[in-house]
Amino acid sequence: MGIIKVESLTRKFGTITAVDGISFEVQKGTIFGFLGPNGAGKTTTINILCTLLSPTSGMAIIDEHDCMTEPSKVRNKIGIVFQDNTLDKELTAYENLLFHAYLYNISKKERKTRIEEALHFVSLYDRKDEPVKRYSGGMKRRLEVARSIIHQPKILFLDEPTLGLDPQSRANLWEFISELPKKQDVTIFMTTHYMEEAEICDKIAIIDKGRIIAHGSPDELKKMVGGDVIYLKTRDNASAISDIRNIMNLETEEKNGEIFISVTRGDACIPELISVLSDKVISVRLQRPTLNDVFLKLTGKAIRAESVSGGDELKESIRSYRRKFEKG
């Protein structure tokens, strides 16, 4: 049995059905990705699994405990990195983690070692005594990941962990996250709307308008949209095409001065292609289907890339201004 088990889970907000009868299972020690556009019902599902929200109907079981009837047992087993930052920016990084350690009733002996370990793990140990308000967006995220693992949860929920981060911070963060299942022995449940990020998942469920429209491993999903395409530029396209057709027995066509060949395993085909065409080849390009193609095929639309960060930062600065103003 899976460590997370969800059956016909439904959540309505008034007349809107945010989550519409979804079922899935997550196996222990794997990375499970919940992929879909904003508003698809990803965060609602996470909030139900984290015991913050109750479902309208259906069932959610975490490590054999029911999220509805045994919330505190579930809370003991999970760690969460929410979509929005949930650190106290006035406190230092160390204090934020200490607060967490107390809330999760970690014994006095272990508090310090666990916090320091977690800070080393995300490379923030040197800046542990700085207030979090001086941290960059990427550092805050890393600190949240560190915080979420100090009570050694069995399952880690990551809700859009890289939202609003620059590409470099995103890459860094994924490095940490992909190491987690091995190093910390956790199962990861993550949501994202960045297709390329979902590639590290063992299993993916694609969700749209509250329903799971496909699930499987990234490779299984990509097979749904067909195989790889090899694009070739040669000195003599006509003779290259006839060579490919006659010697390699492959279907091929020419378009905009480029030859393209559809194959199931492009990476295995390229060496043969080069040896057959020898010195005629100018360049080779391999295109593999992406999860975005999968989503496009299933829903007829691409997942929108959204720039959430700008607006949020502004909102937050207005809020902190108000806060200061009103307190005085």
Add this chain to the structure above:
Amino acid sequence: MRSDINAIYVIVAREFIKFVRERGRLISAIARPLLWLFLVGGGMTKLVSPDMGMPYIQFIFPGIIGMTILFSSIFSSISIIWDKEFGFMKEMLVAPVSRFSIVIGKALSGTVVSTIQAVVILMLFPFVGLKLGIEQIALVLCISLMLSFCLSTLGILIAVFYENLESFSVIINFIVMPMFFLSGAMYPVKLLPQVLSYFTRINPLTYGVDALKHAVFPEKKMLTHDFPLSFDIAAIVILSVIFVAIAAYVFERRK
């Protein structure tokens, strides 16, 4: 049990650390009662006839302590709205601690912070011409602790129902200021028309200010207390229990 005590401790510790770090908060919190005491109280002393038994500035002294507690308790509890808005509340809500201990933790945070401020104001008694003995000071301290707890739980109740910071001025204008004026802090509640006296009766600050008057003016005179001290304390305790119960219930209920 152990986990709940840890949770309560760390919630109070967080608030206390932030209170100590933000010195501006303490200064502005102390400035308000000082303005009322010396500028309003000092000015009115010359207007109010001296045959009332005591100078006006002395009459409002317990009321100003009550005001300090009112504002700092409600403000401290309203930090829950900020915690909600900035997401920190989620960190507490997904932790394996009871909702009841979060409510108690927040209430005790408010209690600590506003009692400290009340003590700062209390220490000004020589400047308004009062003489207080050690027992009187101890009694003021006890009443301050109880009243701070009561008003902090009321603040939590308010914060639970208000979702965003925009409601802040609504809370100040329609809850905090009327509570202050209808508490007997600035004038005896007996002077109010009948309709308003119902509000003074359900106002926890009325009993807090009355209890503080007991402590500051031990002898019964024209402008001193209206109710027996035991009645004041019973009212504060009962209201606290009611507020805690409702707040914990509302917190426990999931959306």
